[in-house]
Amino acid sequence: MTEIASGPSSSRAGGRPEAIKAVPVRHYWRWVSGVIVLLIAFAAVDTVATAPQMHWQYVWQYLFGALILDGITLTLELTVAAMVIGIVLGVVLAVMRLSPNPVTSTISWFYIWFFRGTPVLVQIFFWFNLAIILPYLGVGIPFTHIGVSASTNKLITPVMAAILGLGLNEAAYMAEIVRAGIISVEHGQTEAAQALGMTRLQVTRRIVLPQAMRVILPPTGNETISMLKTTSLAFVASVPELFTRADQIASSTFEVVELLFVASIWYLFLTSILTAGQYYLERYFARGAQRELPPTPLQRFRRLLFTWHAAPPLPPDVMPSLGEHR
Amino acid sequence: MAGGAMVKAEEVHKSFGRLEVLRGINLEVQPKEVMCVIGPSGSGKSTFLRCINHLEKIDAGRLYVDGELVGYQQRGNKLYELPDREVCRKRSEIGMVFQRFNLFPHMTALQNVAEAPLHVKGESRAAAEARARKLLERVGLADKVDVYPNQLSGGQQQRVAIARALAMQPKLMLFDEPTSALDPELVGEVLDAMRGLAEDGMTMIVVTHEMGFAREVGDTLVFMDGGVIVESGTPREVLANPRHERTKLFLSKVL
Numbered sequence: 001m002t003e004i005a006s007g008p009s010s011s012r013a014g015g016r017p018e019a020i021k022a023v024p025v026r027h028y029w030r031w032v033s034g035v036i037v038l039l040i041a042f043a044a045v046d047t048v049a050t051a052p053q054m055h056w057q058y059v060w061q062y063l064f065g066a067l068i069l070d071g072i073t074l075t076l077e078l079t080v081a082a083m084v085i086g087i088v089l090g091v092v093l094a095v096m097r098l099s100p101n102p103v104t105s106t107i108s109w110f111y112i113w114f115f116r117g118t119p120v121l122v123q124i125f126f127w128f129n130l131a132i133i134l135p136y137l138g139v140g141i142p143f144t145h146i147g148v149s150a151s152t153n154k155l156i157t158p159v160m161a162a163i164l165g166l167g168l169n170e171a172a173y174m175a176e177i178v179r180a181g182i183i184s185v186e187h188g189q190t191e192a193a194q195a196l197g198m199t200r201l202q203v204t205r206r207i208v209l210p211q212a213m214r215v216i217l218p219p220t221g222n223e224t225i226s227m228l229k230t231t232s233l234a235f236v237a238s239v240p241e242l243f244t245r246a247d248q249i250a251s252s253t254f255e256v257v258e259l260l261f262v263a264s265i266w267y268l269f270l271t272s273i274l275t276a277g278q279y280y281l282e283r284y285f286a287r288g289a290q291r292e293l294p295p296t297p298l299q300r301f302r303r304l305l306f307t308w309h310a311a312p313p314l315p316p317d318v319m320p321s322l323g324e325h326r
Numbered sequence: 327m328a329g330g331a332m333v334k335a336e337e338v339h340k341s342f343g344r345l346e347v348l349r350g351i352n353l354e355v356q357p358k359e360v361m362c363v364i365g366p367s368g369s370g371k372s373t374f375l376r377c378i379n380h381l382e383k384i385d386a387g388r389l390y391v392d393g394e395l396v397g398y399q400q401r402g403n404k405l406y407e408l409p410d411r412e413v414c415r416k417r418s419e420i421g422m423v424f425q426r427f428n429l430f431p432h433m434t435a436l437q438n439v440a441e442a443p444l445h446v447k448g449e450s451r452a453a454a455e456a457r458a459r460k461l462l463e464r465v466g467l468a469d470k471v472d473v474y475p476n477q478l479s480g481g482q483q484q485r486v487a488i489a490r491a492l493a494m495q496p497k498l499m500l501f502d503e504p505t506s507a508l509d510p511e512l513v514g515e516v517l518d519a520m521r522g523l524a525e526d527g528m529t530m531i532v533v534t535h536e537m538g539f540a541r542e543v544g545d546t547l548v549f550m551d552g553g554v555i556v557e558s559g560t561p562r563e564v565l566a567n568p569r570h571e572r573t574k575l576f577l578s579k580v581l
Contacts (some may be wrong), residue, residue, distance in 0.1 A: 129407075191428065192429075195421075196490070197489075198445065200410065211432055
């Protein structure tokens, strides 16, 4: 009786009250619907797996075939090259677009308008066929004969055409992503940096962009995953990347669907790796923005194991290790 | 010209679109003087402060810092806009502390303080960080050197911000309502840091609502309303015997 009147202090004095043990709400329909979905999924997989003309042995045979593995190497190289061009040029374009200088911001606007407004397939094809209209490419002083030039076919190989097409197109999209990130940074940050005497470029590079990264990263990861698959368009330029290789094998063995499976398995595997990489990258750039970084899957797993029976969660042991970063 | 004054304003006007925020500000701040600026919100106090380091451009009048025009150069009868590089150089000689701290969240306290000496002045990392440590110690945060801003209280953040401004060894410090965003129990620690600064002879302009601080630390008190200076004098004079009705009305509400 007296304990009620003394309020919360009584619980501290008299120890923790007994933990609540209640019967949880049972979700019968979750179980039922889950079983139904599993059945449908099984039926679908079974249909494909046991299809009479489906030769699974070819899928396993070609999955690690030398041609396919070569194709994967090229696919990864194309992805990296195109994304590097896209990100670097995208950052430059975004900063240009936000510049008070009307010349630079107009150039950037025009670039984005053009490269975002035409299909990437057309752009790859254009670079691939550039030699038709310009057999020689060179740099020199306009209206004179001073300068150097070389055969377009030698300069723009099929791989180069694919990289140019994919990278220059990507830059237009990345520019908008970076611009969104820059705009998202509070204006007070710019003012504080300016008040310290930093130039516009220093403010952008040292203060604004690092903070914009938190907004820029998720869509950039998305773009990278998208790019990994879009590299398959390079087959119009006969670039022997993963899809082209699968297509070539298929057209000689007539195992079309089997090789589509081979390609899909690899695309799924590679995008899964990128997804995991994106998670850790985002976590790194969250420092300073969140008090406690979200746990990595491994940490979550460990915590789950150790806290199965203990009530309070483990104290965060995450920050100190990241706090030393320079 | 401006004589020995650290800041001299002559008929400074500033408008945002049709809104006239400053309507003829005249004042002088001497070296080592602490000037406190009070007034209702919207009276133009913050805008005037921001004009001093050219975060805002003035529309008319003349504004001098340490005898040099802010943002312009006079040659003959003509004014020439200063190039960005010059504006930046002059800003680097003036420290500013903001109401909302504006610490760089992706940098530790030490990195925040060492940033400008490293990248604006081009000092060596060792020298910049050594001074940053000293400054953080001076504002009582020696143990928070490697902590990110979001793990600091508001008062601690503002003290880091003061250290950050001091790292550039400014000849003038501007405070824009430095304690207005703080919980009441944290105001004291920031005011103490500012008081220490004033005792060391720093020239300071402080926009504030802390009348106690103005009375104790301020050499002069300026009351602004409607974009003009209504009244100025020693803090004791103005606070005890305001001459103008508007000053009396304002003080009756805040004291």
